[in-house]
Amino acid sequence: MLDIKNLHASIDNNKILNGIDLEIKAGEVHAIMGPNGSGKSTLASVLAGRSEYEITDGTVTFNGKDLFELEIEERAREGLFLAFQYPQEIPGVNNVYLLKAAVNAVRKHRGLDEFDAYDFLSLVREKIKFMEMDEKFLHRGVNEGFSGGEKKRNEILQMLMLEPKLAVLDETDSGLDIDALKVVSKGVNAMRSDERGILMVTHYQRLLDYIKPDFVHVLMNGKIVKSGDHTLALELEAKGYDWLLDAEAA
Amino acid sequence: MKAIEDQIANKYKHGFVTDIESDTLPPGLDEDVVRHISRIKNEPEFLLNFRLKAFAHWKTLPKPDWAKLKIEPIDYQAISYYSAPKIDENAPKSLDEVDPKLLETYDKLGIPLHERARLAGVAVDAVFDSVSVATTFKDTLHKAGVIFGSFSEAAQNYPELIEEYLGTVVPIEDNFFAALNSAVFTDGSFVYIPKGVRCPMELSTYFRINAANTGQFERTLIIAEEGSHVSYLEGCTAPMRDENQLHAAVVELIAQKDAEIKYSTVQNWYPGDENGLGGIYNFVTKRGDCRGDRSKISWTQVETGSAITWKYPSCLLKGDYSVGEFYSVAVTNNYQQADTGTKMIHIGKNTKSTIIAKGISAGKSNSSYRGLVKILPSAENARNYSQCDSLLMGSTCGAHTFPYIEAKNPTAKIEHEATTSKVSDDQLFYCRQRGISEEDAVNMIVNGFCKSVFQELPMEFAVEAQALLAVSLEGAVG
Ligand SMILES: Nc1ncnc2c1ncn2[C@@H]1O[C@H](COP(=O)(O)OP(=O)(O)OP(=O)(O)O)[C@@H](O)[C@H]1O
Ligand SMILES: [Mg+2]
Numbered sequence: 001m002l003d004i005k006n007l008h009a010s011i012d013n014n015k016i017l018n019g020i021d022l023e024i025k026a027g028e029v030h031a032i033m034g035p036n037g038s039g040k041s042t043l044a045s046v047l048a049g050r051s052e053y054e055i056t057d058g059t060v061t062f063n064g065k066d067l068f069e070l071e072i073e074e075r076a077r078e079g080l081f082l083a084f085q086y087p088q089e090i091p092g093v094n095n096v097y098l099l100k101a102a103v104n105a106v107r108k109h110r111g112l113d114e115f116d117a118y119d120f121l122s123l124v125r126e127k128i129k130f131m132e133m134d135e136k137f138l139h140r141g142v143n144e145g146f147s148g149g150e151k152k153r154n155e156i157l158q159m160l161m162l163e164p165k166l167a168v169l170d171e172t173d174s175g176l177d178i179d180a181l182k183v184v185s186k187g188v189n190a191m192r193s194d195e196r197g198i199l200m201v202t203h204y205q206r207l208l209d210y211i212k213p214d215f216v217h218v219l220m221n222g223k224i225v226k227s228g229d230h231t232l233a234l235e236l237e238a239k240g241y242d243w244l245l246d247a248e249a250a
Numbered sequence: 251m252k253a254i255e256d257q258i259a260n261k262y263k264h265g266f267v268t269d270i271e272s273d274t275l276p277p278g279l280d281e282d283v284v285r286h287i288s289r290i291k292n293e294p295e296f297l298l299n300f301r302l303k304a305f306a307h308w309k310t311l312p313k314p315d316w317a318k319l320k321i322e323p324i325d326y327q328a329i330s331y332y333s334a335p336k337i338d339e340n341a342p343k344s345l346d347e348v349d350p351k352l353l354e355t356y357d358k359l360g361i362p363l364h365e366r367a368r369l370a371g372v373a374v375d376a377v378f379d380s381v382s383v384a385t386t387f388k389d390t391l392h393k394a395g396v397i398f399g400s401f402s403e404a405a406q407n408y409p410e411l412i413e414e415y416l417g418t419v420v421p422i423e424d425n426f427f428a429a430l431n432s433a434v435f436t437d438g439s440f441v442y443i444p445k446g447v448r449c450p451m452e453l454s455t456y457f458r459i460n461a462a463n464t465g466q467f468e469r470t471l472i473i474a475e476e477g478s479h480v481s482y483l484e485g486c487t488a489p490m491r492d493e494n495q496l497h498a499a500v501v502e503l504i505a506q507k508d509a510e511i512k513y514s515t516v517q518n519w520y521p522g523d524e525n526g527l528g529g530i531y532n533f534v535t536k537r538g539d540c541r542g543d544r545s546k547i548s549w550t551q552v553e554t555g556s557a558i559t560w561k562y563p564s565c566l567l568k569g570d571y572s573v574g575e576f577y578s579v580a581v582t583n584n585y586q587q588a589d590t591g592t593k594m595i596h597i598g599k600n601t602k603s604t605i606i607a608k609g610i611s612a613g614k615s616n617s618s619y620r621g622l623v624k625i626l627p628s629a630e631n632a633r634n635y636s637q638c639d640s641l642l643m644g645s646t647c648g649a650h651t652f653p654y655i656e657a658k659n660p661t662a663k664i665e666h667e668a669t670t671s672k673v674s675d676d677q678l679f680y681c682r683q684r685g686i687s688e689e690d691a692v693n694m695i696v697n698g699f700c701k702s703v704f705q706e707l708p709m710e711f712a713v714e715a716q717a718l719l720a721v722s723l724e725g726a727v728g
Contacts, residue, residue, distance in 0.1 A: 048679075049682075050679060072682040073682045073685050075683075076684055076685035082683050084683075090681070090694070091699070093694050093697070098694065102681075102686055105687070141698065162684070
């Protein structure tokens with residue numbers, strides 16, 4: 001469903017991604033780990049279409065389409081979802097309002113009828129309950145004054161509502177307390193299906209105890225330097241990243 | 251200004267009409283013109299005297315000069331001060347003759363088809379039948395004892411009310427444009443709510459049959475007697491076809507003891523084109539007088555139109571415990587200039603005022619907020635809260651805030667907050683990543699910014715205001 005080939009990207013003439021190859025098939029869960037500044041969020045942003053980045057080489061196909069031919073919102077409507085490392089606050093815009101606009105935009109693209117207010121609300125209520133969030137979050141401004149953990153839960157709520165084909169989760173586990181981590185993991189696991197791909201960026205093996213990935217990749221200096229199964233995460237936890245650098249240099 | 255002069259010159263090239271019986275006066279302003287207007291309208295003596303006094307005063311005034319607005323000098327002798335509506339032979343005869351761009355806008359605003367003709371200024375007899383709506387409306391009001399009609403009608407039917415209240419809130423000496431308006435005003439609205447009456451419906455000029463073409467010097471007077479309540483909606487969100495470039499209206503509100511007046515405006519006059527050509531100059535004096543104890547006046551306005559707007563709806567808080575409120579959204583795009591704000595004058599004890607002003611600037615436009623909070627020595631325990639927020643779209647526009655505070659009583663509590671923000675790329679990216687188009691995302695963010703003002707508007711007005719904002723800011727980002 002997602003096929004990244006030799007992807008190079010830079011920002012303000014600084015090369016950040018230096019030839020990434022990664023294929024995610026429907027039904028698979030991939031985890032990307034790597035030191036701070038290695039380019040994990042950059043990869044997520046490039047996939048989502050942030051215009052600040054210049055794609056200097058490589059291709060990405062998503063569901064058979066050239067991803068770079070699509071506008072940001074078109075990618076989203078095609079089923080690409082990014083749970084942000086730092087979700088934006090949009091003061092005064094009701095959380096539920098944004099959610100409804102988003103869901104209906106995606107539904108429209110898929111040739112489905114827009115939800116009416118009643119159907120939409122019943123669905124939202126079901127999902128917000130599943131995420132163990134208070135309904136009052138629906139009527140607050142988008143992420144306005146949310147705590148770090150509340151923002152992350154809200155991202156997952158949006159994901160559950162939008163039912164994407166590919167979910168890219170950028171450090172969704174950072175800043176979560178133990179209970180919240182369980183709830184967020186429950187949300188992500190609920191999304192696992194044969195039709196869906198998931199790409200999770202994380203620093204912690206702990207998350208992978210809850211969401212067991214099929215593949216683990218290590219990103220360093222804008223390149224995937226090692227891939228393996230979930231045991232690779234355990235190895236990283238024990239050894240850190242340095243040994244990989246040495247291995248790469250060697 | 252050249253453009254209007256040409257237009258005016260053009261319109262009257264067939265020679266001057268001096269006959270009193272005729273519908274149009276030639277351009278120019280002198281005492282005779284003032285007398286003519288009064289005579290055509292068959293006004294009572296006191297009203298003529300009011301006009302003459304105003305005119306005599308106006309002549310002595312220097313032309314105003316504003317630091318922040320760039321205004322070409324206006325030639326007051328090049329304007330015609332009276333033109334009856336029916337003579338307008340340039341009016342389109344049907345919707346087919348109306349500028350398609352205007353129709354497109356109506357479409358986007360969701361204005362019903364039969365309304366579009368009226369708004370576009372299609373000659374009245376060609377327009378749908380609104381009489382039945384208006385009649386039911388008048389009946390209901392009549393039963394409640396509410397007087398609502400044109401100013402001219404009221405001058406005929408209720409001269410004693412007009413004589414008692416006209417010019418008591420905005421005296422003819424108030425400012426240059428108030429003096430001009432007082433001399434040459436043509437028509438406007440008159441509202442009287444008797445003691446203890448809660449007006450059974452929102453009053454809207456929209457429903458006043460003769461609302462069309464009240465022209466450039468509009469005069470409105472609203473009186474709320476003790477314990478009464480009224481909500482008045484001025485204008486309409488659709489762009490009006492209007493050939494007058496200079497507008498100088500005066501609005502006076504009077505709230506007696508325990509009375510409440512809520513005055514809402516959505517103004518969308520022609521702002522000029524993308525290059526700053528044309529557009530209406532809007533100089534308005536609006537003032538509310540909280541005369542009685544515990545009276546309340548709130549101004550809510552959404553301003554997106556006009557090339558130049560100069561407007562400060564104000565409150566005189568005379569009664570003890572009286573309350574003044576000002577909620578405003580001012581949008582400027584392209585080359586528009588807006589200089590708006592409010593004045594809250596605290597005179598009575600325990601008076602309270604709230605100011606929420608939201609400015610949105612896009613394109614090459616400039617907007618200024620100018621607010622005066624004045625606490626007189628008599629105003630024991632006065633309180634004011636002001637919040638001025640500016641939202642910038644792009645980097646070629648500007649927003650300026652000038653809060654003036656004069657507190658002459660040490661018990662006053664005054665709070666002022668101001669912010670300036672931008673529609674950020676991160677916010678737009680976030681919305682678009684959720685599948686929302688850039689345009690919808692901008693609208694969403696802007697509406698969020700304006701929320702605390704929009705929620706003060708009557709429901710259907712708020713919906714229209716949102717749609718209007720979307721149209722005004724089309725293409726402002728990206
Ligand atoms: N405008 C810019 N100019 C130069 N370098 C930039 C710019 N923007 C980002 N970078 C750099 O790109 C690199 C990759 O950043 P990115 O956010 O992708 O890292 P990350 O792997 O997500 O890190 P973390 O684990 O801390 O979230 C960083 O070194 C960052 O400083
Ligand atoms: Mg990151």
